[in-house]
Amino acid sequence: MSETFDVVIIGAGPGGYNCAIRCGQLGLKTAIIEKEATLGGTCLNVGCIPSKAMLHASELFDEAKNNFASLGIETGSVKLNLPQMLKQKEDAVKGLTDGVAFLMKKNKVKVFSGKGRIAGAGKVVVEGKDAAELSAKNIVIATGSVPTNLPNIEIDEERVVTSTGALSLSSVPKKMIVIGAGVIGLELGSVWSRLGAEVTVVEYLDRIIPGSDLEVAKAAQKILTKQGMTFKLGQKVTGVEKLKSKLKLTMEPAKGGASETIDADVVLVAIGRKPYTDGLGLETVGITPNQRGVIENNHFQTGAAGVWVIGDTTTGPMLAHKAEDDGAAVAELIAGKAGHVNYDLVPGVVYTSPEMAWVGKTEEDLKAAGVKYKVGKFPFMANSRARCNHTTDGFVKIIADASTDEVLGAHMIGVGVGEMIAEICVAMEFKASSEDIARTCHAHPTQSEAVRQAAMGVEGWTMQM
Template structure:
């Protein structure tokens, strides 16, 4: 008899879990109360990258076209056309995802779900029996409960994707990935952008040298930064927003058209009935084991409602792990090879440990660096401000971290993830022939520089 699995949420965690479970022979019902694809497809990964792609092209045409031998006059943004392209991309991917789900024999139900018991889920006026349940309800923007944060003009990343036109000015509150990506995009669209962060530096989870490369690049494009600063209050002022800032130099005021609150996201589990079931949570997140199972047998949870990563690719892998365990295979989630990607210009990508994390853990390590300024393909494209870092454990010689800035870093990081997965050494990367000329040669050269042996690094 087939196992029946009910999955709540059809984002990159939920629909991947559904398809994988169907491949393994389960009878699957997938329930979604908004749009298939979740945050990632509709108001996250996909639409933001559409904006960032256009922003990158604009920057190239405005500042770099003449250098590469292209003469372009009157370069300007067609905002309405960009919005149409964004919406069309989202629509096409949504249609394709729904067709994918249905082609695998999965029952797709539109409506809000409530868990009645570990064996029953209610949605859209029907009750669905289940041998196992997977909760994949995602997250929502986290907006502080502070004076004025409910005013018109105070927006989240959701609204920033669908404005009527680029604002003349925007303050971005938050220096994480979401804040940096929107700052980069809107600066290219002609908005005067100021980034306000409470920490001394942006992207505080990264090593400082990596974060500074991006900050300097954005400053060259007109983005201003105010660090160690908070915005405890917002007021309306002559049709604009007046922000009250607390800074190390004292209180200040800043007037802007839009305030983008990019302070992170919080799990969304409203209305599921977790409390009645006794499902354990911690700081709003559902607690699971390495098999993605909650403290209630046969109830699993994946994605943004579970962990701090809040990445689509993590949710997808967790969905596969949950499906495997429900179907009788013992599989554990491994976050070691989780890549992080920031789609600014320059791009940033990381996997494994940062230098500061290795130091905090007391690991003796060596670092190999290779600047993109010494890479042939980067010289061709003009994207030479970045660097590749390979971090290796001195005792085991295994690679424990890879960081990249510049070039197609978000695509290249897969090599670093693979190296960590197979417990590779820097020599393994060095002995792998890389095509020339490619930016990926910089990974090989950085690995060689763990031992100060990169071919294209001058001897000191």
Template structure:
């Protein structure tokens, strides 16, 4: 095949890679993008989007079950619902298909050349791609590595058969009767909660002493209460030691006691790791940080002309971080002056209720030697939350005690993920407590909790 030359080559068409390529194309840079799988990467195809679709379907089904049981206080009753998970998955796949087609259209509009196949480095300026048509060589002045991440596999529980990753969980055609989730991070809890709502008997096993260890206990407490209501069993301080038999898994607690858990499916969600294998990285000399590629604040690697963005560079493994890095790198290649600021990257856990966190928690601020004042406003005092029958949760604002500069915002509650943009903007713009407290928030909305939390930190809360 004829050799391709270009100014910019992007390896990986996930939320970092395709955004980088589109922005580069918009800036008039001759760009080629290579992808081994489907456009959109793991997030669009087997992660962020399909999991949120499943979570929505589970919420709808749970609501219908609640109404059919005559438990509604709204005077609404309904017939007993039924679930056809295959149809649910087909609907989810339709959404994914629309979005992947949209990515292809965006790349075409930006005049980016798309090459399907797995790329492998030959040197710092050259890759070869195994395509359906044969071997394709691509030479580029600048290369961006955006290969993403892959689920971590446990040595005692290799994927296959009853042992599945989040990828297989999002393609199930039947709800497992008994589901054991290994790992109580955000992926395990999101999917475990969804399947519990769909009718599975769910047990979550976590090696640490509590669930969602990346969030402080105050934020996690409403989630724990909701899991208990849903009948989800949580076992902390325990490790999975492998399959006990065909339909059970063996676990060992920190005190040395062993037991087994019956399971139709075992969902392993103990994290994700940078995808650095199979791309010929041994042919080039990059500094690594464990399995991740080490980069600076401009996403430059240790080799001139090679950048890396997204999950392949390590934590935080978030699609929106990858996209922001992709835009920055494209603009750097175009000659603009840019650097990546990690201060305001929101993290959202789509559990029930949802958790949103931006910036520093009170504990993290204290650890950093910052004297802070904190304002918390409970949703039980918010009129909109009451009308939605979801009063569980709160909004918390963390600010410096000396000048009231906001250094962190956290919240837990139903549908509060949509407030993440306001939280991030407040930190990005350097807001102070007075700025938030004086901003008129629409009534009745849950966002008023943001204003009231700031007012409370100032000692001027109205509704509590």
């Protein structure tokens, strides 16, 4: 006999496990299914968390090697112990995935290890270790996404890698080529650049970080170039040839022209991600993903009664924090409460050094829409704490409506801006004006004062410089 649940969630990534926790808190009998050995999905296991552990460690290595002496700290020879650096990454992952497993128990969520498959209305089959047939009043699809590959390029996760393989290289490559100048490519490329690799980033578009504010993107490219990374923009990759001792990547101008070949020891393919729905049984309930593989929704509900979809598998930005919000909202809707996610206020962060962060509209967006706006900008070079900390690269830009002064967007590049962007998210959620931020006291000296000064700059009364 099958066990009946109020909610069965397929996929235990940030969307799925947060949905499960909220369902448990709301008293819903809940089950979650995960095909991998540990909970947490891509984010905790081979994405956000291990990449941040490597970013942090590589930044400290770089600081110790290149900047400590100027601060009066003499350490002697600084050496890389890559096995230990990889181990501390795995330790961070294990601590957090174990934490998710604990939260499932705490909230009385039953975990099934195996691949979940919808088998008709209200039915889910688990194939694998915990094989079972489950009955569900509500099914939540939270299967996430997988890396997108290029045609005719074979991924082996050793020499030609996705983000997964790039997090576990056994040695520092002499030459690394990153295909794609998006978030993942720049973050992981910067890790291996700091550890000693010669990194070249190849991008189809004529800019890095598509969708971000153009001024921030240009500043980031300039800073990363200064740090040692090379950019080849407007280039279409046509193939990667595997030779015994090296790889040969061939590319040609995206707008047409002569091809060029460059050598590498490792090629990282980081051109984006696509929804993962393989073998999910969608056809049994009449769900058909669109041409991009996305399951569309109406307030998280699919076209099939009682079937919901969240996270990377559906519309909206493919970000862990967006998936978390989706999961909590769906749990509340199932429980008869109000559930909502404002996709206009999902922040984006690139965890390079320095970081990039943004929320809301870019200047390019507003120009295209014909919206009149005002801009305030403040450089970290003029910020007291940034000067003390020798972290003066970057700036904060705040964009407000020209007539109402409502904040329409904020775009930042600088150390710690991934934390600072939350202030703008809260302000925009409450329809704040630039003046509201400008008249809110910020502690001194902090780098967050640059946010206040940028807000002051919208009306032309910046007080530091």
